[in-house]
Amino acid sequence: xxxxxxxxxxxxxxxxxxxxxxxxxxxxxxESISVPLEKEGNGAVAGQPGGEVDIxxxxxxxxxxxxxxxxxxxxxxxxxxxxxxxx
Numbered sequence: 842x843x844x845x846x847x848x849x850x851x852x853x854x855x856x857x858x859x860x861x862x863x864x865x866x867x868x869x870x871x872e873s874i875s876v877p878l879e880k881e882g883n884g885a886v887a888g889q890p891g892g893e894v895d896i897x898x899x900x901x902x903x904x905x906x907x908x909x910x911x912x913x914x915x916x917x918x919x920x921x922x923x924x925x926x927x928x
Contacts, residue, residue, distance in 0.1 A: 856876075856898050859905055860911065863915070864894070868920075868923040869894060869915070880899060881898075882901065884896075884898055884899030884911075888918040896911065
């Protein structure tokens, strides 16, 4: 585990790693994704003009538990899961 001294606790993976692993599965370019460092509410996913995606990680549950919601929201925005070889 990584020692995160700024937050004063240990965590198994940074939240953005989970988010990027999921968006990679959809073939979404990381340059087109905005993921604020602050967590907020129940989380949110919004498509922006030009194909950009804003992802707000929830404060109400772990990022890992929220991943199925992220997957459904990306599908709702029209993204399709890619073959594993593509990511």
